[in-house]
Amino acid sequence: MNTLAPGLSWVDLLFLGRRHAIATVVIRDAGSVALIDPGPARCLDTLDLGMQAQGLRLSDVTDLLLTHIHLDHAGATGTLVRMHPKIRVVVHERGAPHMADPSKLLASATRLYGDRMDELWGAFEPVPERNMLVVAGGEQIEAAGRTFEIAHTPGHASHHVSYFDRSSGVAFVGDTGGVCIDGGYILPPTPPPDIDIEAWRSSVARIEAWSPAAIFMTHFGPVSNPRTHLMTLLHNLDTVAGLVRTRLSEAGTDEEQSRRFADDLRRELRTNMTEAQVASYMAAAPLELVWLGLARYWRKKVAR
Numbered sequence: 001m002n003t004l005a006p007g008l009s010w011v012d013l014l015f016l017g018r019r020h021a022i023a024t025v026v027i028r029d030a031g032s033v034a035l036i037d038p039g040p041a042r043c044l045d046t047l048d049l050g051m052q053a054q055g056l057r058l059s060d061v062t063d064l065l066l067t068h069i070h071l072d073h074a075g076a077t078g079t080l081v082r083m084h085p086k087i088r089v090v091v092h093e094r095g096a097p098h099m100a101d102p103s104k105l106l107a108s109a110t111r112l113y114g115d116r117m118d119e120l121w122g123a124f125e126p127v128p129e130r131n132m133l134v135v136a137g138g139e140q141i142e143a144a145g146r147t148f149e150i151a152h153t154p155g156h157a158s159h160h161v162s163y164f165d166r167s168s169g170v171a172f173v174g175d176t177g178g179v180c181i182d183g184g185y186i187l188p189p190t191p192p193p194d195i196d197i198e199a200w201r202s203s204v205a206r207i208e209a210w211s212p213a214a215i216f217m218t219h220f221g222p223v224s225n226p227r228t229h230l231m232t233l234l235h236n237l238d239t240v241a242g243l244v245r246t247r248l249s250e251a252g253t254d255e256e257q258s259r260r261f262a263d264d265l266r267r268e269l270r271t272n273m274t275e276a277q278v279a280s281y282m283a284a285a286p287l288e289l290v291w292l293g294l295a296r297y298w299r300k301k302v303a304r
């Protein structure tokens, strides 16, 4: 079992058949179970099996704490609420409208993933407003016998929040802590549309202010040296953003620039990692999306 602390564990959703691409956190006490980021509906069977291995069932779930509403984190939320209508969903105020009516979210995801939407994510069902606890950051909530402090941590997504459980010292930071699979490269996932490097820096400072003993990333798992990890993440964010900026300034079509950038980054990733590790990175943060999000960031900055 993947245990962080008594009552705190996680399930590997084996997204696209890859180990260590997406994790769901499981928090339990005597009468209730909370999940942080249930993942896409496509992985619900794996989540179910993973919970069974821990002696739990999906029908035990009382709370879903969403770090943000991207499909790889929140896709299964509506389906779980339909199956178990008493579930409470915690979500940031900017994400909540899209959980109630996912049409715009799905249209923008379809522009990125095209006809692979169903194969990757499965269904994305709406969440009734009455099930949602809408937060702004700064609140404390109780879930599965624990108190979680909530901070608004934009940068990766404007509606991203992180959750801190002071009793265990673990901060659940979603994508704000980057992608780091099996001790590999600490990659900032930067999909469109709202990458904001300055906001990301402030969010990292906000997480550090908690002085967590460990942080937990959706992609993938816990790290017990948060300060070094987060410093490296910000360093790598500058490096990757710099690669995008350089390629953007060169001649060529968008497609040529994007391809050159993907080659740059793949080379950077392969330096210290195995092919299997790189493949899990591609599942968690496709390089085309890393390019698109940062290219959009730079273009907006120039236009300001």
Ligand SMILES: [Zn+2]
Binding pocket: 068, 070, 073, 156, 157, 175, 189
């Ligand atoms: Zn995300």
